[in-house]
Amino acid sequence: MSADLGAIKRKLGPRKRHVNLNIQAAKEVKQRPIEGDLDLEQLLDDIREKRDQLQQHLTVYKSLRTQLEETAQSIGKREYDKVKEDYDDYADLTLEVEQLIVGLSSRMEMIKDRMEFKLRRGSVKVNIELEEKMPEIERQKAEIEHRELQIEAERLNLEKEKLKKKLEIETAK
Secondary structure, three states: OOOHHHHHHHHHHHHHHHHHHHHHHHHHHOOOOOOOOOOOOHHHOOOOHHHHHHHHHHHHHHHHHHHHHHHHHOOOOHHHHHHHOOOHHHHHHHHHHHHHHHHHHHHHHHHHHHHHHHHHHHHHHHHHHHHHHHHHHHHHHHHHHHHHHHHHHHHHHHHHHHHHHHHHHHHHH
């Protein structure tokens, strides 16, 4: 059983380091500003990726910690007490990660709101510009229709002239 405990501890240490590294990376990406002409979609993807990685590492870490406690408890009180000595550190780390995950999710919602606002603002701007240009567009459309009518009239006149000449030729015979 003690070998199992050692194997779990050997896995737990690196996993805890992964959690700590991901905490730092997640904090950095969470601090990035969402102001200006920043690519909000990229920032949203980056935050989502960090949040998901952090969640994944935390899940594995918690699972290993549970295995460690269960194995230590099955060995005996002395081993279990040794494992429980750093329980406060484990609980603090878990709480920090869970709070950071919530913070990242909240940040993602802020970015989504900002993206939606920019989209609405852009749509309003386009609609205003379209309304301002509408008289010009209508005038151009009327000019095109007028020109098409002129072309049709010219075509009909040519057709009329052809028929007139053909009629003259026919009557001359």
